[in-house]
Amino acid sequence: MSGLSSGFGVWNPIAWALLFVGILVVSFIVRSFGNKGYKRGTGQTKVFLSGNDEPEASGGLHVRGDHLYWGMVDGLSAYYRRVKAWHTGILSDYAAWFIGVLGLVFVILVLAR
Amino acid sequence: MTALTLHAPVLLIALPLLGAFATPLIGKLGKGARNTFVGLIVLAVAGLASLLAVSVFGAGGVPTVYELGGGTFTFPLSGGQVPIRILFEVDGMSAFMGLITALIALTSAFFSFSYWRERSGGDLYFSLFLLLTAGIFGMVMTGDMFNFFVFLEITSIAAASLVGFRVWRKQSQEAGFKVMAMYTLSGLFVLLAIGLLYGQYGHLNIAALANSLQGSLTDMIALGLLLTGLAMKAGAVPMHMWAPDAYGEAPAPMSAILVANSQASLYGLFRILFTLYGVTVSTGTMGWILIVLALLTIFVGVTMALIQSDLKRLVAFGAVSQIGYMLLGVGVGLAVMATKPEYGLVAMQGGIFHMLNDAACVGLLFFASGAVIRAAGTRDLNQMGGLGHQMKWTSIFFAIGAVALAGVPPFNGFASKFLIYEASFKLSPFLAVIAVLSSIMLLAVFVKAFQAAFLGPRSNASAHVSDPSPGMMVPMAALVLVIIVFGLFPGFFVDHIVTPAAKALWLGRDAYINAVLGG
Amino acid sequence: MNIGNLPFVVAALLVLFGLYTFLFKRNLIKLVIGITLIETGVNLFLVTLGYRTDGISPIYTFAPEAQKMVLPTPQALTLTSIVIGLATTALLLSFAVFIHRHYGTLDVRKVKELKG
Incomplete structure (x- = not known):
């Protein structure tokens, strides 16, 4: 079921x-x-920074969108450079890819026939 | 009741179409009257779609034929007669697509009632929405190639108008123009292909055409035009570039139904490949074309999603990548159709089940991201943060939609992806590797979005946000319920609705033809 | 007069010219003109499909036998297609108007805020 x-x-x-x-x-x-023996809010749970006090977290202390996976994107930068350049945002290119795929499909279909 | 079931295919198109033109008139009476009217229409449509599904799946997915304009002929016809009237032909796959469309239409209509409350132009908004719904139902119900084109164009015009509906937004005008131009291009090529087929065989009916198709060179050219045109309208890479523009710039609830529209194009593609052409072409070649498109779509979609910083656009690229999984499942099924091994049907089930799961998950994600963008006042993930403190339910819904779409057990996305992984592994392990890897990357994409928008410390910007009104929460909760139920009981749904739909495509070509022309 | 396959050639040429315009022209209005050209080509193709040399128009309640008539279906298709084409052209042009208002240009290569 x-x-x-x-x-x-x-x-x-x-x-x-x-x-x-x-x-x-x-x-x-x-x-x-x-x-x-664990107690909240005591020295037990404080962050240990070589004996120094923990600095105040300001409002801006947030891992923002593009900070995540920065390393991965950087590692793949060769790929991303090309693929970003490929997404030009120009309508003529959209149509060109469409016509290109159409031509390719024609060739494959005629060859396979 | 039987009369209602009998006339359901045409009512599913007529009701929203009538509603679309009546909405601006009813809107003169006030927003309440208009919302009641639109709500009743979508409820009636959902009821009819369920009724149709119960009757079709109750009969095991046997195709039924509905003739527009009264029954002087009884179907199936006897030998030699040719169908010339407008026919609707509903088999398991059509009824299944009807269910998806009804689910998304219902939830996005009710979400829109709250989402669009403070905005002007609601009459036209709902009018276009109902027109789009009518067009999608028409595409999935029709048994006639030319009517398919007409409904395709109705969805194109309504969809592009909705993409560019917010005329005060610069980018949405750009997206509207691009989408309309690409849709028109694909529609014209589809019409050209229909003309080529008509010129050779003198039929427009799908069943009659399928029966007389020879596989000549002209047929192949028509197939190329249809395949490319419909694959583009579904958003397959490398013809996908309009899709993130469209999904990203449309109002949030309309992005969900745009995905249903893309799936309807996918349905048309499958109908043409399996039912219209079927064994007349080399199904292996066609299957591999679909598989290559699928792999590109999955991989490029998910990698592009990872680098987006616009929340809507990120979800949009995620939605593009999911189209690839459907293409992959069905493509594997098509590639092995000639020999019909057992895993072919499993692949078909996976691909088709994923359509329903994707509609629910992507719909939920678009709704949630719309609510988030409305609350945060920005679409930029780099400026959001800490929204989860105040928007607890929205963040939970977003998380559920995200993990379900990324294929994390025990949600519904895993159930369908499981079938796709296993079946594509049987064909070639490489396919499964790409599919699994991309799913993992999709999870990373949504971790990024979730972390950036909902997590993080409270800030001044996120202090006064709150969960959206109940009118938006209830549709989201309904989709969450769908996701969980489909995730926990996939066996039931696969047995009762997905398998008849998959068999209607994979094995049902003769049944589809015979339902019109007779055995 | 028998003009043979000439209309098919013209239809193909119209489609090709339209595609050329759509792919290589920069002005958005010209792109719309390109789409209209493709559409005209397809419509001409449809009408030509139904044409029979020396055929008469098929408007009869009881059609006389042995009378050559042009096919009515492609004409109905073309009419529908023209109506749809009107709607798409109008929509595209109104988008072009709004794009010009927001971007201050109609150059397709400059209307690319949605990229990457």
Whole structure:
């Protein structure tokens, strides 16, 4: 009923969800073995910066959109340079790609016939 | 009830079409009357689409024929008769697309009631929206090539007008022009192909054309025109560049229905490849063309999404990449259609199931991003932050839509992608590798969007935002419910609605022809 | 007079000229003209498909036998296509007007804020 079989693999979300809940329960049990002496708001939970006080976080301290995956984008910069140059935003180029693909499809279809 | 079911295909088109032209008139009575009217129309349409789906899937997806203008003929015709009237032919796939369109039309209409409350021009907005809905229903219900073109153009005009609806926005005018020009180009090539087919065989009916198709050189040229034109209107890379412009610049609820419009073009493409041409062409070649387009679409769409800093445009590129998964699933099915191994049907199921899942997830993401942009007053991800403190429900909905679209279990996107991964792995492991990698990258894309918009410290800019009004929350919650139910019980939906739809395309060519022409 | 396949050649030429205009001209209005040319070509193609040499117009309740008539269907198609073409052209031109108002130019190479 809920399961899905592709003929060689099986996916059952209900079983998966039960397993997920089971793992959660186990992790809570493990967590309960932890140190009971933990207290919030004391020196225990302060960030340790070589003994210095933690500087105040200002409103601007936020990892903004383009900061994430900066390294990945930089690593793929050779690809991204080309693909950005490809998206020119000019309508004539949009149409040119359409006509180009049309021509290619014609060639393939005639050859395959 | 049976009369209603019988006439459902034409009512699905007639009701929104009538509503589209009546809306400006009703709008003179005030916004409340107009919203009630539009709401009733979309509710009736959703009811009719469900009724049609129940009757079609109840009968196992057997095609039914509806003749416009009364029944002097009984279908199927007996030997030698030729259908000349306007026919609607509904099989499993059409009914399935009808369900998708109804779901998106219903949610985006009710979302729009609140979203567009303070804006002017609502009468025309809802008028165009109903016109677009009527056109999409027409595309998926019709059994006639020329009517397909007419409905294609109706959706083109309505969609482009909606993209450029906010005339005070510079970019939306640019997007409107680009989209209309590209849509017209594709529509004219489709018309040219229809003319080529008509010139050879003298038919416009899909079943009659399919029956007499020879596979001549002219047929191949027509196929090339149809394939490229419809693939472009669906937004396949490298002809996708209009798509992010359109989805990004349309008002948020209309972006959702633009995706349904692209899927209707995809439906037309599948109908032409499987039903119209079917075995008359080398299905292996066609399948591989689709697969190559699919891989490009998946990869380019997702990598471009990663570098966007405009929230709507980011979601739009994500939506483009998802079209690729549908093309991949169906392309794998088409590539192996000649030998019909078991995994071919699995691939078809995956591709077709993903249409429904994508509509729900992308719809939800567009709604949520519309609410976010409205609240934050900016579309730029680099200027947002900390919205999650005040917009708790919106952020939860956005997260659910994002992980579901990226294929994280146990949501619905995983269920369909699972079928696509496994089946495409059987054909070639390389396909599955690209598909899985791109899904992971899509998750990264949405992590970026979520982190940038919702996480981070409270700031002055995000202090006075709040969740949108209940009128916008309820449609989003409805889509979340769809996502969760489809995610938890995929087996039920695959067995009852997806498999008949997949079989209607993959195995149902003869049944489709015989329903009109007789065995 | 038999003009043979000449209309088909003209239709193909119109489509090609239209494509050339659409791809290589810079002015948005000229792009719209290109689209209109393609459309005219396609319409001419459709009408030509239905033409029969020395055919008469098919307006009869009871058609006489052995009378050559042009095909009515392509004409109906063309009429529909012309109406649709009117709507698309009007929409495109009104977008062009708004683009000129916002961008101050009609050069297609300068209307590219949506890119990348």
